[in-house]
Every structure is written in C-alpha cells, then in structure tokens.
Amino acid sequence: MKEIRIHGRGGQGSVTAAELLAIAAFEDGMHSQAFPSFGVERRGAPVMAFVRLSDKTIRLRSQVYEPDYVIVQDATLIEAVDVAGGLKADGTIIINTEHNPDNLPLETKAAVKTIDATRIAIDIIGRPIMNTVMLGAFAGASGEVTAESIKNAVRDRFPGKVGEKNADAVQSAYDRVVGS
Amino acid sequence: MSGKLKSGRQVVEGSYAVAHAVAMCRPDVISAYPITPQTHIVEDLSQFVADGAIDSKYINVESEFSALSALVGASAAGARAYSATTSQGLALMHEVVFNMAGMRLPVVMTIVNRSMSAPINIWNDHQDSMAERDSGWIQLYVEDVQELVDTTVQAYLIAEDPEVSLPVMVCMDGFILSHVFEPVDLLDQESVDEFLPLFEPVSVLDPDNPKSFGMFVDPEYYMDFRYLVEQAMDRSRSKIRDAAKSFKPTFGRYYGDLIDTYQTDDAEIILVAMGSLVGTLRDVVDDLRSKGTSVGLLKIRAFRPFPASEIAEATSGAKVVCVLDKNVSLGTGEGAVCTEIKASLYNSGVSVPVMGFVIGLGGRDIPVDTVQRIVSKAEEVIKHGVKVKSEFVDLKHSLIS
Numbered sequence: 001m002k003e004i005r006i007h008g009r010g011g012q013g014s015v016t017a018a019e020l021l022a023i024a025a026f027e028d029g030m031h032s033q034a035f036p037s038f039g040v041e042r043r044g045a046p047v048m049a050f051v052r053l054s055d056k057t058i059r060l061r062s063q064v065y066e067p068d069y070v071i072v073q074d075a076t077l078i079e080a081v082d083v084a085g086g087l088k089a090d091g092t093i094i095i096n097t098e099h100n101p102d103n104l105p106l107e108t109k110a111a112v113k114t115i116d117a118t119r120i121a122i123d124i125i126g127r128p129i130m131n132t133v134m135l136g137a138f139a140g141a142s143g144e145v146t147a148e149s150i151k152n153a154v155r156d157r158f159p160g161k162v163g164e165k166n167a168d169a170v171q172s173a174y175d176r177v178v179g180s
Numbered sequence: 181m182s183g184k185l186k187s188g189r190q191v192v193e194g195s196y197a198v199a200h201a202v203a204m205c206r207p208d209v210i211s212a213y214p215i216t217p218q219t220h221i222v223e224d225l226s227q228f229v230a231d232g233a234i235d236s237k238y239i240n241v242e243s244e245f246s247a248l249s250a251l252v253g254a255s256a257a258g259a260r261a262y263s264a265t266t267s268q269g270l271a272l273m274h275e276v277v278f279n280m281a282g283m284r285l286p287v288v289m290t291i292v293n294r295s296m297s298a299p300i301n302i303w304n305d306h307q308d309s310m311a312e313r314d315s316g317w318i319q320l321y322v323e324d325v326q327e328l329v330d331t332t333v334q335a336y337l338i339a340e341d342p343e344v345s346l347p348v349m350v351c352m353d354g355f356i357l358s359h360v361f362e363p364v365d366l367l368d369q370e371s372v373d374e375f376l377p378l379f380e381p382v383s384v385l386d387p388d389n390p391k392s393f394g395m396f397v398d399p400e401y402y403m404d405f406r407y408l409v410e411q412a413m414d415r416s417r418s419k420i421r422d423a424a425k426s427f428k429p430t431f432g433r434y435y436g437d438l439i440d441t442y443q444t445d446d447a448e449i450i451l452v453a454m455g456s457l458v459g460t461l462r463d464v465v466d467d468l469r470s471k472g473t474s475v476g477l478l479k480i481r482a483f484r485p486f487p488a489s490e491i492a493e494a495t496s497g498a499k500v501v502c503v504l505d506k507n508v509s510l511g512t513g514e515g516a517v518c519t520e521i522k523a524s525l526y527n528s529g530v531s532v533p534v535m536g537f538v539i540g541l542g543g544r545d546i547p548v549d550t551v552q553r554i555v556s557k558a559e560e561v562i563k564h565g566v567k568v569k570s571e572f573v574d575l576k577h578s579l580i581s
Binding site for chain 1: 190191193324353355356359360361362363456457459460462463545546547548
C-alpha cells in the first residue's frame with residue numbers, strides 16, 4: 001500500500017486533488033481511498049488530505065502518519081507546518097515552488113522534487129489553481145498513477161473547456177517532471 | 181446530473197453512495213434538516229428530486245424535530261419514508277424517535293455518527309446514536325461504504341417486515357465514511373426492486389377506516405404496548421439474518437448477521453468494535469497473527485437488537501475480551517457496548533474478563549499502534565492476571581492534570 005499526504009491552504013483544492021487521485025488510481029485498476037483531514041476548513045488556513053493506493057482492498061481508517069509521498073501545494077506552508085513529518089526515507093516530497101530543492105528550508109532524507117505549478121496553472125488554465133497541475137507532477141514523479149487517468153478524472157469532474165485546460169496543465173506538469 | 185442515476189462499480193463519496201442507495205429504495209417521502217457531517221447526503225437526495233431522477237416528495241423543514249415529525253405522518257399514511265441526521269440533530273428528534281418506534285412506523289434513517297455537545301465538536305464517535313439505544317429503533321452499524329449501501333437496502337426489508345414494523349437507524353461514522361472516496365458498487369434499480377418489494381404497511385391512516393396512532397393510554401395498557409415492541413425487536417433478529425442471507429445471491433456480498441467474526445475460532449484475545457474502526461482492526465489482527473499473537477475480532481452489526489447469545493458463543497473460548505467503545509456512558513466509567521457485553525455474559529456461563537476501552541471520542545484518531553497497545557495490555561492480563569478495569573485511551577494528560 002502507498003500512502004499520500006497532500007498539504008495545501010483552504011481554497012487550493014487539496015481535498016478535490018485527493019478525490020481525483022483516488023478516482024484516477026481506480027481507473028488504473030487499483031483500490032483507492034481518499035479523505036480529508038478532520039479539521040474545519042477555512043480559506044487560507046493549512047489543510048491536509050490523504051490518499052491510500054493498494055492492489056488489495058483498503059481497510060485501514062486511521063489518518064496517514066508515515067506517507068510514501070507528500071504533495072505540497074503552497075511552499076509557504078514549509079515554515080508553518082511540518083510538511084515532511086513522518087515521510088519515509090525512501091519517499092518523495094513534491095513541492096509547488098519556483099525555487100530549487102536545495103534552496104528550501106526543508107529537512108528530510110526523502111527525495112525532493114519541485115515544480116512551478118502556479119506558473120503552469122496561470123499559463124495554461126488562466127488561474128492560479130494548481131491542484132490538478134500537482135497531480136500531473138505526482139504522476140510523473142511517482143509512477144503510481146498514469147497521467148491519462150488523472151486527465152480523465154479531471155475532465156469528468158470539470159466538463160467542457162475548464163476540464164480540457166486542466167488536462168493540458170496535467171500533461172504539461174507530467175512532461176516537465178518526467179523530462180527533468 | 182439528470183435522469184437516470186449511474187449504477188456499477190465506481191469511486192464516489194460515502195455520502196453520495198448512501199443517497200444513491202436510498203434512491204434505489206424508491207422512498208415516497210424524504211424529510212431532513214442539513215447538519216454536518218450529514219449534509220452531503222441530503223444535498224445529493226434533494227438534487228436527485230430536483231433533477232427528476234427519483235420520484236420522491238422532499239419535504240423542507242425548519243428543524244430535525246419537524247423532519248422526523250413529518251415522517252411520522254408520512255409513514256402512518258403508508259409512505260416509505262427516509263431521513264438522515266447526526267448528533268445535536270438526533271438529540272432534537274429525541275421525542276419523535278421514541279414516538280416513531282412506539283407507533284411501529286418502519287422509517288429508515290441514516291445516522292452519520294458524531295459526538296455530542298458540549299464542547300461542540302463535529303467529528304465522529306457513537307455518543308449520538310447510543311443515547312437513543314432504548315428508543316425501540318433497530319440500530320445497524322457499518323464498516324465501510326459498500327456495507328453502508330447494502331445495509332441501507334436491507335434496512336427497509338427488515339423495518340417493513342410485518343412481523344417487525346419498527347424503524348431502523350443505519351449508523352455510519354461521520355467524516356470517516358461520509359466524506360471518504362472509495363470504490364463502491366452502486367446498486368441498479370432492477371436488482372433492488374427484486375430484493376425489496378413495495379411497502380405494504382401493516383396499518384394505515386385512512387379516512388374511510390378511521391384509526392389512531394400513538395393514542396393516550398392509561399396504566400391498564402401502556403406496559404403491554406412496550407412489551408409488544410420488545411417482542412417485535414426480538415423477532416427482528418431472524419429478519420436481520422434473513423435480509424443478510426437473501427442479499428447474497430443477487431449482490432454477492434455478506435457481512436455476517438447480527439455480528440461478524442474474524443479469526444476468533446482459536447483466539448485468546450478478542451477485540452470488539454462497531455463501525456469503521458473494524459476495518460483498522462482487521463489490519464491489526466492480520467499483522468499480529470503473522471507475528472504469532474492469538475487475536476481475533478468480533479464486529480457488532482446490530483447493536484439493537486443486542487446480539488447477546490452470539491457474543492457469548494463467539495467469546496466462550498477466549499481468555500480476554502477487549503471492547504473498543506466510541507462512546508462513554510458517563511458515570512459508569514466505560515462505554516455502553518462494554519457494559520452490555522458484561523451483562524450478557526454474566527448469565528451465559530461464559531466467564532471471560534472483559535476490558536473496556538473508551539476510544540476515539542470527538543474524532544480523536546485511532547492509529548494502528550494504539551490498537552496494538554490495547555492488545556499488549558490484554559496479553560498482560562492473560563500472563564499476569566492483572567486486575568481488569570476500563571480506561572480512556574490516548575488521553576492527553578497535559579490537558580487534564
């Protein structure tokens with residue numbers, strides 16, 4: 001089983017990202033479980049969402065304490081929240097920032113990947129909503145889920161032009177991470 | 181969304197899954213008042229009604245008290261009726277909850293289990309439905325979203341059986357199940373229609389044949405009415421079993437009858453729980469079994485009627501029973517499930533120590549290592565005969581000292 005923790009701020013679509021990831025992984029033939037952290041959501045406040053992926057039925061209902069992957073939607077959270085807390089040493093943390101991994105105030109033995117997801121979102125979607133972009137980056141960095149399934153989940157959730165733009169942004173982030 | 185609801189295996193939110201299951205039961209009347217974490221269920225159902233996807237009357241009300249009151253009238257008039265609530269909403273219904281059962285009206289209500297105020301807290305435990313345990317409602321608790329879907333359909337079959345004719349609460353853990361996205365097989369209309377016949381009320385309000393429900397009765401009659409409810413509750417045991425068994429051929433799933441057991445046959449330690457915690461316990465049992473610990477799991481599906489004889493039978497070979505209660509009956513120092521298990525074992529000839537653990541109140545998370553520590557305590561009791569007492573698990577001592 002692989003466990004994923006998504007950090008964001010209220011309004012950045014972290015819970016939606018978790019749901020889309022669970023739907024995409026299911027389309028890829030896996031069992032999946034997505035759930036929000038049990039806090040009161042307020043716009044701008046730090047929030048978390050969790051995803052579990054497995055080839056077997058997922059029975060565990062606790063929160064995720066030792067994730068294999070962490071997705072950070074907003075790099076300003078690094079100073080506010082222990083985003084790498086419990087992250088497995090052989091895990092990966094993917095951070096939305098224009099900076100290089102070396103320039104982040106982050107202490108972890110895990111692999112650190114960065115992507116300027118906000119820039120991709122503004123360029124392709126036209127709005128600084130980076131949750132779907134981060135899923136493309138996750139697909140590229142982890143290989144746990146296909147970009148195609150993420151794109152299908154995104155198109156299904158946001159029908160029409162918005163979905164198409166988001167799907168393009170997913171592909172762009174995926175290509176950038178795989179190519180880097 | 182419009183028109184037909186999509187069935188089949190897909191990843192959806194638990195709340196959507198229960199709304200879909202309710203829709204497949206073709207309720208005539210739905211009435212509910214939104215309250216976290218139940219809100220998504222009634223939003224989805226009202227959307228289905230607005231879209232014409234289901235042919236139900238949705239009655240908007242100003243409170244939970246009115247929601248359930250409306251269903252008293254609807255059910256007495258012969259309608260299949262549905263509601264959903266939680267916590268303070270259920271507490272506000274309390275008076276009507278007792279009335280519903282006393283009038284023998286087979287309404288099904290989803291309880292999205294949440295803590296009780298004060299202090300106000302919107303997260304999961306079982307204190308809300310536990311406070312209604314003496315009301316005459318059947319109470320079924322579910323482990324995951326699929327069991328929630330399947331049990332919702334079974335609940336109408338049980339409730340509306342003429343030999344039962346009692347309301348049913350289907351209890352699901354707030355947030356943990358209501359807000360989770362996971363794969364679930366959403367049932368198709370044809371199969372549900374085949375499994376669940378149309379509601380044939382035992383007795384209806386009919387102007388041409390006037391009758392009364394919930395009359396004033398003096399001491400000459402009252403006690404006997406209560407006894408009849410108890411008898412109906414007792415008859416529901418076989419109906420719960422039948423519903424679970426007859427569900428399997430069509431839908432391929434079975435969750436046990438009043439209880440389910442997992443690795444209990446030779447287990448020295450038996451963990452007991454209700455609801456979504458059971459899933460976590462299955463993982464712990466598998467892990468500890470692989471390391472040589474003799475541990476098993478007893479899941480309570482039906483808390484009302486209480487499965488006393490099933491529990492006595494399943495625990496008769498154990499050396500210690502650990503009851504994990506997501507509720508506390510204040511003044512007893514333990515949860516209600518623990519107290520009731522001890523009471524039911526007392527006259528059964530089974531004399532096994534019962535340890536009570538109050539756990540996960542107000543949404544406090546229950547990690548795997550917490551459960552492992554409980555099993556370690558049970559091992560200590562077996563090895564050293566330590567005095568058995570009940571306790572609150574994972575208290576923050578810095579807050580209470």
